[in-house]
Amino acid sequence: MEDEDFTDRMVELLYAELPASDEEAMRAHLARSEAAREAFARVEEGQRLAEQLPLSEVPAGLLDGVMAAAREAAAERAPAPVSEPAVQSAAERAAPAQAEPADEDTGAWGGFLQWIGGFAARPQFAMAMMLLLMIGIGMWYLPDFRGTDPAGSQAIIDPAPGDEVGPSASLQPAEPLALETDPRTGRIRPRAEEEADPPTTPRRPSTPEAGSETDAVPVDAVAVRDPEGVGSTPEEALRDEAEAETDDDVGAGEVLTEPLADPRALALQTDLAPGQALAAQGERAPALAPSPPPSAVASAQQADRGAADLDSVGIESAPMPAMADGQGSASATYARGMERYRAREYRAAAEDFASVVQRPGADAARLLPSAMHHQARSERAVGSCGAAVRTYEGLLARYPAYSGRPEAMIEAADCYRRLGQLSAARRHLERASQVPSVASRAQQELTRLAMAERAADRQPASATSVAAEPAEAATEQ
Amino acid sequence: MSHDPDPSDEELLRRFNQGDADAFATLVGRYQRPLYNFILRSVRRTDRADELLQDVFMKVVQRSQDFKGNSKFSTWLYTIARNLCIDHSRKMVFRRHKSLDAPTRSDGGDEGPTLLDRQASDGPATDRAVIAESLRGRIADAVEELPEEQKEVFLMRHVQGMAFKEIAAVVGVPENTVKSRMRYALERLQRALEDYRGYVEELK
Numbered sequence: 001m002e003d004e005d006f007t008d009r010m011v012e013l014l015y016a017e018l019p020a021s022d023e024e025a026m027r028a029h030l031a032r033s034e035a036a037r038e039a040f041a042r043v044e045e046g047q048r049l050a051e052q053l054p055l056s057e058v059p060a061g062l063l064d065g066v067m068a069a070a071r072e073a074a075a076e077r078a079p080a081p082v083s084e085p086a087v088q089s090a091a092e093r094a095a096p097a098q099a100e101p102a103d104e105d106t107g108a109w110g111g112f113l114q115w116i117g118g119f120a121a122r123p124q125f126a127m128a129m130m131l132l133l134m135i136g137i138g139m140w141y142l143p144d145f146r147g148t149d150p151a152g153s154q155a156i157i158d159p160a161p162g163d164e165v166g167p168s169a170s171l172q173p174a175e176p177l178a179l180e181t182d183p184r185t186g187r188i189r190p191r192a193e194e195e196a197d198p199p200t201t202p203r204r205p206s207t208p209e210a211g212s213e214t215d216a217v218p219v220d221a222v223a224v225r226d227p228e229g230v231g232s233t234p235e236e237a238l239r240d241e242a243e244a245e246t247d248d249d250v251g252a253g254e255v256l257t258e259p260l261a262d263p264r265a266l267a268l269q270t271d272l273a274p275g276q277a278l279a280a281q282g283e284r285a286p287a288l289a290p291s292p293p294p295s296a297v298a299s300a301q302q303a304d305r306g307a308a309d310l311d312s313v314g315i316e317s318a319p320m321p322a323m324a325d326g327q328g329s330a331s332a333t334y335a336r337g338m339e340r341y342r343a344r345e346y347r348a349a350a351e352d353f354a355s356v357v358q359r360p361g362a363d364a365a366r367l368l369p370s371a372m373h374h375q376a377r378s379e380r381a382v383g384s385c386g387a388a389v390r391t392y393e394g395l396l397a398r399y400p401a402y403s404g405r406p407e408a409m410i411e412a413a414d415c416y417r418r419l420g421q422l423s424a425a426r427r428h429l430e431r432a433s434q435v436p437s438v439a440s441r442a443q444q445e446l447t448r449l450a451m452a453e454r455a456a457d458r459q460p461a462s463a464t465s466v467a468a469e470p471a472e473a474a475t476e477q
Numbered sequence: 478m479s480h481d482p483d484p485s486d487e488e489l490l491r492r493f494n495q496g497d498a499d500a501f502a503t504l505v506g507r508y509q510r511p512l513y514n515f516i517l518r519s520v521r522r523t524d525r526a527d528e529l530l531q532d533v534f535m536k537v538v539q540r541s542q543d544f545k546g547n548s549k550f551s552t553w554l555y556t557i558a559r560n561l562c563i564d565h566s567r568k569m570v571f572r573r574h575k576s577l578d579a580p581t582r583s584d585g586g587d588e589g590p591t592l593l594d595r596q597a598s599d600g601p602a603t604d605r606a607v608i609a610e611s612l613r614g615r616i617a618d619a620v621e622e623l624p625e626e627q628k629e630v631f632l633m634r635h636v637q638g639m640a641f642k643e644i645a646a647v648v649g650v651p652e653n654t655v656k657s658r659m660r661y662a663l664e665r666l667q668r669a670l671e672d673y674r675g676y677v678e679e680l681k
Contacts, residue, residue: 011656011663015634017641046663049670050635053620054613058513062527063505066534070493070501073538078496 003029006036014043143436330356334367341374350378369395369402377411385415406438410445422453486550494542501541505534508551511637512558518632519562520569521621529565533558548646555633555647566625612673619669627662630655 006029012018013026030036182189337352353375357368376391392412396405409432416425426449433442484492484500486507492500512533517526536557544553623631629648633639641659645652 007660008653008657011660012641014663015641042667043660043663045674046665046667049612049616049666049673050620050631050663052613053616053635055510055514055636056517056523058509058530059523059527062530063509063534066531066538067498067502067505069535070538071498073541074493074496074498074501076496077494077542 003033003035003039006030006033007039010036010040010043013040014047330359331367334371337371337374337378341378344381346378346381350375350382350384353378369399369404372398373402373404373408376408380411380415385418388412389415389419406432406435406442410438410442413445413449417449417452422449425449426453487544487546490537490541490544490550491546501538504537504550508554509534512554514636515555515629515632516558516562518617518620518628518636520565525565525569529558529561532561536561549643551637551639552643552646555637555639559629559647562629608673612670615670615673616666619666622669623662623665627658627665630658631662631666634659 006026009018009022009026013023013030016023018026030040178190179188180190181187333352334356337349337356340346340349340352353371356371357375372391372395376388376395379385379388379391389412392408392415395402395408396412399405402408409428413425413428413432416422416428426446429442429446429449433439433446435442484503486504489500489504493504509530513526513530516529516533517523520526520529533554537554544550620628620631626648630644633644633647634641639647641652641655645655648655
C-alpha cells in the first residue's frame with residue numbers, strides 16, 4: 001500500500017468504517033510509514049478537537065408551534081372513528097340512490113334534474129353557456145342567418161357622401177316636412193301659417209330637391225287648407241289622400257329623402273322671384289324638374305302600384321304613374337321604357353328612360369332615380385359601358401338615398417371593369433361591400449376584379465416577351 | 478395493537494401520517510438537538526437557527542406524506558435542513574464577511590469579545606477551566622470558519638453521527654468525495670487550534 005492510498009482511506013480507519021482485512025492492511029502501513037503516521041496524527045488530533053465541539057440546547061418552547069401544527073395535521077389524517085351512528089350516517093348517505101326510486105313520481109325525474117343541476121352548477125358550464133348565448137344573439141342579428149330582415153336592411157343603409165352610413169328607412173320613415181315656401185318672402189315657413197295667408201297669393205313652384213310636393217301645386221289650385229276637407233279644391237283633396245298614402249306606405253325603390261340642400265336648387269330658389277315660373281323644361285337640369293302635382297302622383301300610385309321591376313335584384317321600380325290631365329307624358333314614357341326593358345329591347349328602352357330623365361314631365365320626379373337606373377342598365381345591356389358609366393355616376397351623385405344605390409354601384413363597377421378602369425371599379429365595389437345587403441356579392445366581384453388586376457399586371461410582361469421573340473427571330477434571319 | 482418500543486424513524490413518520498401526533502413528538506425529540514446545532518453552526522446566529530429549525534420541522538409536518546421511504550428519514554430531514562441553510566446563506570451572502578470590530582458570539586449567542594480583543598489577549602492560559610472554555614469557543618469558531626462543503630460534512634458526521642454514505646446521499650456527491658472533505662476539515666481544524674496542542678495532548 002502506498003502513502004497516497006493510505007491517505008485516501010485514512011478517514012475510514014479513523015472512524016472505524018473499514019472492513020477488517022482493509023483495517024489490518026492500513027495499520028500495517030501505518031506502522032511502516034512515518035509520513036502516514038504524521039498524516040494520521042493530524043486527522044486524529046482534529047477528530048479529538050471535533051469531539052470537544054460544544055452542542056447548544058434547543059431553546060425551550062421553540063417547537064411548540066410546530067407541535068401544535070403536527071397535532072392538527074395528525075387529527076386531520078387520523079381515520080374517523082367508526083362508531084355505530086357513523087355507520088348509520090354512511091348508510092344514509094348511500095341510501096338515496098336506492099330510496100329515491102320508491103318515490104315513483106319524482107324519482108327518475110328528480111335524479112335526472114339533480115344530475116343536470118349538478119352539471120349546470122359548474123362554472124365552466126355556465127361560462128360555456130354564456131358564450132354560446134352571446135354567439136347566438138350575434139348570429140341572430142345577421143340577416144343571412146335570420147332569413148327575414150325586419151329591420152329593412154335591404155331597403156336602405158346607404159353610405160352617405162363622406163362615407164357616413166345613413167339611417168335606416170325602416171327606422172326613420174320619411175315624413176313630408178310641414179314646411180312650405182312663403183310666396184311673399186320666398187322663405188321656408190311652417191305649413192300652419194298657410195291658413196293665415198290669403199289664398200290668392202301666388203306661390204312660387206319649387207324643385208323636387210328643395211321642397212315637398214305641395215310646392216309644385218299650380219298657382220290657381222292653391223287654396224286655404226281646410227282640415228276637414230270643406231272648401232278644399234279637388235286637387236288638394238287628392239293631394240291629401242296621396243300624402244296620407246305616401247306617408248303610410250313608403251315602398252322600396254322609392255326615393256325616401258331627397259337632398260334638401262342641392263346647391264343648384266337653392267340657387268334657383270334665390271334667383272327666382274316670388275311667383276316667378278321656371279324656365280322651359282328643356283333648359284332645366286333633370287334634377288331640378290318640378291315635382292308632379294299631387295293629383296297626378298295620387299292617381300299614378302292608385303293606378304300602377306305594385307308594378308315592380310322583376311329583372312332587378314333588390315330594387316323595385318317606382319310605381320308607374322298614369323297619365324293625368326295631360327301631364328303624364330313622362331310617366332307614359334317610363335312605362336313604355338319598362339315594357340321594352342322587360343322585352344329586352346334595351347336600346348329602345350334606354351332611349352325612353354333617357355327621355356324621361358332629360359325631359360321629365362311634372363309627374364316624373366319620383367320616377368327619375370328608377371328611370372336613370374334603368375337607362376344605365378339598358379345602356380350596359382347593349383354594351384355602351386361608357387354611356388352607362390356616366391349615367392350610373394349621375395344616378396349615384398344625384399340620389400344618395402336611392403335604395404338601389406348599392407346595386408348601381410356594383411353594376412357601375414362592372415362597367416368600369418369592362419372599360420379597363422379597374423381602380424374606379426374597385427372603389428365602387430369597396431363602397432358596396434360596406435352595405436350588408438350586397439356585401440357578399442361585392443366581395444365576389446372584388447375577387448373577380450383582383451383576378452382581372454393580376455391578369456392586367458401579367459399582360460405587359462407577356463406582351464413584351466411576345467414582342468421580343470419576333471425581333472430576335474428577325475435578327476437571326 | 479402493540480407498538481415497537483424503539484421504532485425506527487420511518488415507522489414513526491408512518492404513524493404520524495396515520496394520525497399519531499406522539500410519533501412526531503418522538504421524532505422531534507430524537508433530532509431537534511443535533512439538527513439545531515447543525516443549523517446553528519451553519520448559519521452562525523441563534524435567532525436564524527431558531528427560525529430555521531422551526532421551518533425544518535414544519536416542512537416535515539407538511540410534507541411527511543411525500544416521504545416514500547426510499548431513503549432514511551435522517552437523510553430526508555437533513556436534506557431539508559441543508560436546503561434551507563443554503564437558501565439562508567444566499568440571502569445573507571453580503572453579511573458573510575465578519576468585521577474585526579464586529580462582536581463575536583458566545584455559545585449562548587450573547588455578544589463576546591471582538592477578534593481584535595482575542596488577538597491582544599492571546600497568551601498562555603493558567604486556569605484549566607478557562608482554557609477549556611476558551612478551547613470550546615475556538616473550536617466552534619474554527620468549525621464555523623470551515624468551507625461550507627467541509628463544514629456540512631463535518632457537522633453531519635460529528636453532530637448527527639451520520640455514515641459517510643448517508644452524508645453523500647444528502648450532499649449529492651460520491652462517498653469518496655465526502656471522505657476527502659472530512660479529512661480536509663479535520664486537518665484544517667487541527668491547524669487552526671495548534672495553539673492548544675498541549676491541552677489537546679492532555680485530552681488523549
